Amino acid sequence: MFAIIQxxxxxxxxxxxxxIYVEKLNAAEGDMVDFEVLMYEKDGExxxxxxxxxxxxxxxxxxxxxxxxxxxVFKYKAKKNVRRRKGHRQPFTKVEITSIG
Numbered sequence: 001m002f003a004i005i006q007x008x009x010x011x012x013x014x015x016x017x018x019x020i021y022v023e024k025l026n027a028a029e030g031d032m033v034d035f036e037v038l039m040y041e042k043d044g045e046x047x048x049x050x051x052x053x054x055x056x057x058x059x060x061x062x063x064x065x066x067x068x069x070x071x072x073v074f075k076y077k078a079k080k081n082v083r084r085r086k087g088h089r090q091p092f093t094k095v096e097i098t099s100i101g
Contacts, residue, residue: 034059070087
């Protein structure tokens with residue numbers, strides 16, 4: 001049994017017990033969150049949503065809020081003495097899928 005969910009503009013294939021890193025959600029650690037289900041498969045029977053499925057629910061538990069590793073961004077213009085160096089850390093939410101159905 002698995003489902004395809006959508007959150008943060010991305011899609012994830014999940015099963016019970018999976019741990020995924022998604023775009024930052026407004027939820028505290030330990031909170032339960034619900035996701036939009038695009039596709040659901042159980043015992044070979046597949047259901048598709050148009051665009052989301054009604055009546056099928058995927059719940060997850062927020063394990064951690066954090067930031068990923070820093071990436072450096074450089075901007076440079078030749079012959080103009082223009083140089084910029086900037087760092088960015090993308091925020092994420094670590095979620096464990098607890099129930100599908």
